[in-house]
Amino acid sequence: MNMLRLLPWLTASLLATGASGRAADCGCAAARSAPAAVSDRSVYQLDAAWTTDGGRPFKLGELRGRPVVLAMFFTSCGYACPRIVEAMKEIRQSLPPVARDRARFVLVSFDDERDTVAALQAYREVHELDAQSWILVRGEPGQVRELAAVLGVSYKKNALGQFSHSNLITILNGEGEIVHQRAGLGGGLAEAARALIASAH
Amino acid sequence: MSDRTNILNRWRWLGLAAAGLLLAVGSAAADPPPGMALIAAGTYTPVVRDQDDAASVAVAAFWLDARPVTNGEFLAFVRVLPRWRRSQVPPLFADGQYLTHWAGDLDPGPQAPLDAPVVRVSWFAARAYAAWAGKRLPTTAEWERAAGAGFHGADGKAEPGFAAQVLGWFAAPTPAVFPAAGSGRPNFYGVRDLLDLVWEWVDDFNSAMVTGDSRGAGGNGLFCGGAAASARDPADYAAFMRAGYRSSLRANYAVANLGFRCARDAAAN
Numbered sequence: 001m002n003m004l005r006l007l008p009w010l011t012a013s014l015l016a017t018g019a020s021g022r023a024a025d026c027g028c029a030a031a032r033s034a035p036a037a038v039s040d041r042s043v044y045q046l047d048a049a050w051t052t053d054g055g056r057p058f059k060l061g062e063l064r065g066r067p068v069v070l071a072m073f074f075t076s077c078g079y080a081c082p083r084i085v086e087a088m089k090e091i092r093q094s095l096p097p098v099a100r101d102r103a104r105f106v107l108v109s110f111d112d113e114r115d116t117v118a119a120l121q122a123y124r125e126v127h128e129l130d131a132q133s134w135i136l137v138r139g140e141p142g143q144v145r146e147l148a149a150v151l152g153v154s155y156k157k158n159a160l161g162q163f164s165h166s167n168l169i170t171i172l173n174g175e176g177e178i179v180h181q182r183a184g185l186g187g188g189l190a191e192a193a194r195a196l197i198a199s200a201h
Numbered sequence: 202m203s204d205r206t207n208i209l210n211r212w213r214w215l216g217l218a219a220a221g222l223l224l225a226v227g228s229a230a231a232d233p234p235p236g237m238a239l240i241a242a243g244t245y246t247p248v249v250r251d252q253d254d255a256a257s258v259a260v261a262a263f264w265l266d267a268r269p270v271t272n273g274e275f276l277a278f279v280r281v282l283p284r285w286r287r288s289q290v291p292p293l294f295a296d297g298q299y300l301t302h303w304a305g306d307l308d309p310g311p312q313a314p315l316d317a318p319v320v321r322v323s324w325f326a327a328r329a330y331a332a333w334a335g336k337r338l339p340t341t342a343e344w345e346r347a348a349g350a351g352f353h354g355a356d357g358k359a360e361p362g363f364a365a366q367v368l369g370w371f372a373a374p375t376p377a378v379f380p381a382a383g384s385g386r387p388n389f390y391g392v393r394d395l396l397d398l399v400w401e402w403v404d405d406f407n408s409a410m411v412t413g414d415s416r417g418a419g420g421n422g423l424f425c426g427g428a429a430a431s432a433r434d435p436a437d438y439a440a441f442m443r444a445g446y447r448s449s450l451r452a453n454y455a456v457a458n459l460g461f462r463c464a465r466d467a468a469a470n
Contacts, residue, residue, distance in 0.1 A: 040291035040292055040293065041291070041292055041293050042293065043293070045291060045293055045294070145404065145405060145407070146325075146328075148407055149324060149325070149407055149451075149452030150293065150452065152407075152451055152452075153407065154407045154408060154409065154448070155407070155408060156254075156405075156408035156409075158251060158253040158254045158255070159253055159254055159255035160253050162253065164251060
């Protein structure tokens with residue numbers, strides 16, 4: 001195991017452990033707060049723990065301080081999701097090197113049944129998503145519903161186990177605040193990149 | 202490898218905890234939870250669906266609050282959890298309309314009688330209340346199944362005048378001050394006020410009328426046009442209105458005629 005790759009995660013986990021003692025008496029993630037300084041518009045107020053394609057626990061708040069490009073998807077999606085991932089790659093390619101290195105590209109799965117850690121791993125390989133920039137996570141239905149609600153993503157599972165969903169790419173600033181959303185499957189990538197660059201300053 | 206072992210251990214503990222919880226719920230299920238009515242297992246037929254959606258969805262038996270959550274009950278909640286008081290709730294979780302009709306953080310006041318349904322609460326707040334109460338929000342399928350019942354049977358549409366009565370409420374203006382929750386006529390399951398007091402949040406409100414834009418090139422129908430074309434039965438106009446209403450919401454919206462009630466799983470005996 002490459003320890004260097006683990007370092008940022010370890011640091012973030014240690015920080016998160018310090019804050020997690022303050023769990024509220026309510027079972028919902030929305031009522032628990034991240035470290036006190038987080039902005040009241042920050043998505044990082046959601047405290048739910050996700051699981052990465054590396055099988056590690058992950059909280060969105062670990063991305064604090066970085067610009068983030070985030071989308072919800074599912075690995076067996078044959079049409080829209082690959083286009084969303086391609087769009088995120090295009091955004092990444094259009095960034096100046098410093099911003100490109102700092103930014104993280106996060107894919108959160110709708111599909112708690114089929115998108116196992118192994119399925120996410122396979123998706124990473126097929127779509128050639130590099131280990132440093134891309135974070136693929138899965139979670140339980142309640143936390144998926146909650147994140148979708150915060151982002152304004154609608155989704156619904158059909159009888160075939162596929163999902164209808166909004167096609168939305170969200171740009172978060174370092175505080176985890178939504179600074180831009182690109183809706184649909186065509187165009188809008190330059191605007192998304194500009195929003196990311198602006199938020200990184 | 203040690204990461205993986207840790208996670209496996211964690212899941213094992215979670216499994217044990219879940220089993221304990223099931224046992225606890227199982228023993229409690231013998232008595233009906235106070236203020237809740239049992240909705241028998243059955244099916245729900247969505248009014249709007251894509252070609253790949255099931256014609257009907259199985260709904261397991263569940264408990265549903267017999268009336269919407271009141272201002273008095275919500276007051277008890279915000280007393281315990283200051284984070285959900287009007288002056289403290291983060292804008293991510295509730296917009297500027299949140300509880301604006303209350304006189305103060307801990308004072309519902311004359312516009313919000315304690316026995317009236319609480320409104321101007323966001324989905325996040327409703328969900329947090331439900332978790333605090335040891336319950337959850339009902340799903341769309343559950344809510345619609347309960348609301349589909351008439352006064353005499355599980356199928357309201359079979360009862361003369363039922364649809365007209367439901368539609369009549371849509372035409373009525375929102376009162377400045379709501380009457381007491383629970384004063385409506387109980388339906389077949391003993392649940393009141395589902396169709397004639399306030400709109401109500403459901404847990405998966407953000408699943409309504411998603412255009413089929415994710416799986417095939419043919420799914421990019423316009424929102425209204427596409428949805429109307431796939432509605433199944435004009436007699437379900439009220440349910441169609443509710444689907445449209447839900448699709449217009451964002452989770453942090455606080456709306457003058459939108460409240461909620463809670464549900465709970467009915468454990469298998």
